[in-house]
Amino acid sequence: MAVSLPYSALAVVAVVAFLVLRAVYRVTFHPLAKFPGPKLAAISSIYQAWYDLRPETSYIFEFARLHEKFGPIVRITPNQLHVFDIAAYNEIFKIGTRYARHRDNYNNEAADGFFNQLELKTAKPWRDAYQPYFSKGAITRLEPLINSRIKKFLSKFELAAANNEPMDLSMGFRSVTSDVVTSYMFADNGFELLDVKDFQSSILIALEQYFDFSQWATYWPNFMPWLTRQLQKLTEEQQEKFIPALAATNWITEQCRLKVERIMQNGGSEDGTPTVFDAWAKPKEKRTWTPNMRQMTADAFTFHGAGTDTTAHTLTTATWHLINNEECLQKLRAELHEAVKEPESEQLVSTNVLETLPYLRAVVKEALRMSMGVPGRMARVVPEGGAVLCGQKIPGGTAITSACYCYHFDPKVFPSPHTFDPERWLAPDAAQLESRFMAFSKGPRSCIGINLAYAELYLNLAYMVRRFDLEACQTTDRDMEWKDNFVVTTKGHLRVKVKRVEEDN
Numbered sequence: 358m359a360v361s362l363p364y365s366a367l368a369v370v371a372v373v374a375f376l377v378l379r380a381v382y383r384v385t386f387h388p389l390a391k392f393p394g395p396k397l398a399a400i401s402s403i404y405q406a407w408y409d410l411r412p413e414t415s416y417i418f419e420f421a422r423l424h425e426k427f428g429p430i431v432r433i434t435p436n437q438l439h440v441f442d443i444a445a446y447n448e449i450f451k452i453g454t455r456y457a458r459h460r461d462n463y464n465n466e467a468a469d470g471f472f473n474q475l476e477l478k479t480a481k482p483w484r485d486a487y488q489p490y491f492s493k494g495a496i497t498r499l500e501p502l503i504n505s506r507i508k509k510f511l512s513k514f515e516l517a518a519a520n521n522e523p524m525d526l527s528m529g530f531r532s533v534t535s536d537v538v539t540s541y542m543f544a545d546n547g548f549e550l551l552d553v554k555d556f557q558s559s560i561l562i563a564l565e566q567y568f569d570f571s572q573w574a575t576y577w578p579n580f581m582p583w584l585t586r587q588l589q590k591l592t593e594e595q596q597e598k599f600i601p602a603l604a605a606t607n608w609i610t611e612q613c614r615l616k617v618e619r620i621m622q623n624g625g626s627e628d629g630t631p632t633v634f635d636a637w638a639k640p641k642e643k644r645t646w647t648p649n650m651r652q653m654t655a656d657a658f659t660f661h662g663a664g665t666d667t668t669a670h671t672l673t674t675a676t677w678h679l680i681n682n683e684e685c686l687q688k689l690r691a692e693l694h695e696a697v698k699e700p701e702s703e704q705l706v707s708t709n710v711l712e713t714l715p716y717l718r719a720v721v722k723e724a725l726r727m728s729m730g731v732p733g734r735m736a737r738v739v740p741e742g743g744a745v746l747c748g749q750k751i752p753g754g755t756a757i758t759s760a761c762y763c764y765h766f767d768p769k770v771f772p773s774p775h776t777f778d779p780e781r782w783l784a785p786d787a788a789q790l791e792s793r794f795m796a797f798s799k800g801p802r803s804c805i806g807i808n809l810a811y812a813e814l815y816l817n818l819a820y821m822v823r824r825f826d827l828e829a830c831q832t833t834d835r836d837m838e839w840k841d842n843f844v845v846t847t848k849g850h851l852r853v854k855v856k857r858v859e860e861d862n
């Protein structure tokens with residue numbers, strides 16, 4: 358004991374000295390030292406963690422204040438800048454951009470397919486193989502499948518109305534979006550989450566926790582994948598008991614693997630129904646490379662993860678605001694009354710028609726503005742040789758972000774940004790707003806599923822509003838507050854009571 362005390366004291370002194378020296382280096386000699394921002398943020402990532410890792414807050418909510426104080430470029434962590442300037446955003450996310458993805462946000466083991474490919478030259482040919490399966494034409498041809506899942510979803514509303522039972526719509530929307538994307542990927546019934554009682558699928562609950570957990574990967578991009586690999590060594594029972602999010606991730610991954618393997622073995626789906634994985638299963642003359650099974654499994658995991666909560670959260674946002682805004686709801690219903698003459702018909706009106714309805718379009722747009730897919734940091738790397746943004750030279754290799762949240766909630770462009778106001782998309786100067794709309798991101802890594810997302814948004818909203826009256830129950834404003842977990846996670850769920858809309862003719 359007598360001997361170890363000086364050593365431990367020495368160790369403490371060494372650690373303190375290291376932290377002090379590092380802090381001095383970071384604020385004076387570091388390549389980003391000249392950029393303004395809170396000193397504490399320049400010294401340590403603890404500043405960011407103080408906001409992000411508490412359940413109440415998210416760091417991105419601070420950005421408007423920081424830009425107000427420090428200008429268009431702010432040093433938000435020791436090694437990362439945030440830029441709030443539309444010209445800079447357009448430069449970073451343009452077609453042909455030289456800004457690669459930064460590993461901090463793209464290191465998740467389960468999504469280690471094309472999503473984690475940082476460089477465009479490796480991601481592009483891989484992603485291009487999937488692109489035709491998400492084109493507008495492909496999604497229009499997919500409408501029978503989308504419609505069948507939406508009709509199943511609507512039948513749950515019927516049941517809830519008949520039994521006067523509340524519905525957890527946050528989970529319902531996730532169930533329908535999951536079933537659509539998995540049915541398409543695997544040319545079968547998908548994960549069939551709409552069949553789970555009250556939509557309380559353990560997979561979806563665990564997926565929520567998974568996004569909470571994935572926050573941590575931003576802080577330790579090397580440590581977290583390593584930790585995940587170590588936790589994988591636990592037995593299935595141990596994982597289910599202690600880390601259900603990991604158990605669910607494994608279940609999804611295993612389902613994806615089995616289903617993709619079957620498609621690959623059969624050279625496509627058994628009955629010829631198109632699947633996303635025809636991209637690799639069908640012989641193609643020009644193909645020089647095919648991902649391996651682990652990579653295709655990761656792609657399937659990504660399509661599911663990217664296509665479920667994002668679309669569902671937009672539907673939740675739209676529904677919550679429509680419930681609380683009678684005027685908007687009645688305008689929308691009046692428009693739909695004209696456009697959807699037979700709401701009970703087996704044949705749903707096509708998305709191609711629904712998206713021409715001005716008010717519905719404005720509602721969808723406004724819901725996307727407020728919900729966003731990825732509200733915060735999708736870190737990119739400044740190309741070798743550096744770049745000039747907002748008139749300032751930024752060293753090559755710097756991590757830089759430009760959060761969608763800042764643009765979508767900028768009061769100079771969207772007055773009263775926290776008010777749900779579809780009318781703003783119908784005003785004479787609405788075209789200007791389009792340039793600040795980036796829910797699906799922009800450029801070569803923007804959302805590949807945009808057409809599928811729009812189809813699901815239009816069809817779900819149109820038929821739900823046309824056929825049912827909703828009243829929120831056991832849901833408060835606080836439940837609808839959200840956290841930046843890379844995707845958006847609300848603090849609670851939207852629960853509703855449902856009644857059929859009375860037909861007046």
Ligand code: HEM
Binds near residue numbers: 663797
């Ligand atoms: C309202 C719904 C949606 C929104 C707002 C949304 C938004 C986004 C955004 C912002 C990105 C860029 C992410 C980044 O750079 O890190 C993205 C990427 C992606 N989205 Fe979506 N998304 C939605 C629905 C969908 C759907 C239905 C799918 C279907 C599979 C999908 C599949 C993907 C994929 C695979 C990527 C990664 C693309 C890449 O790595 O190059 N998304 N999405």
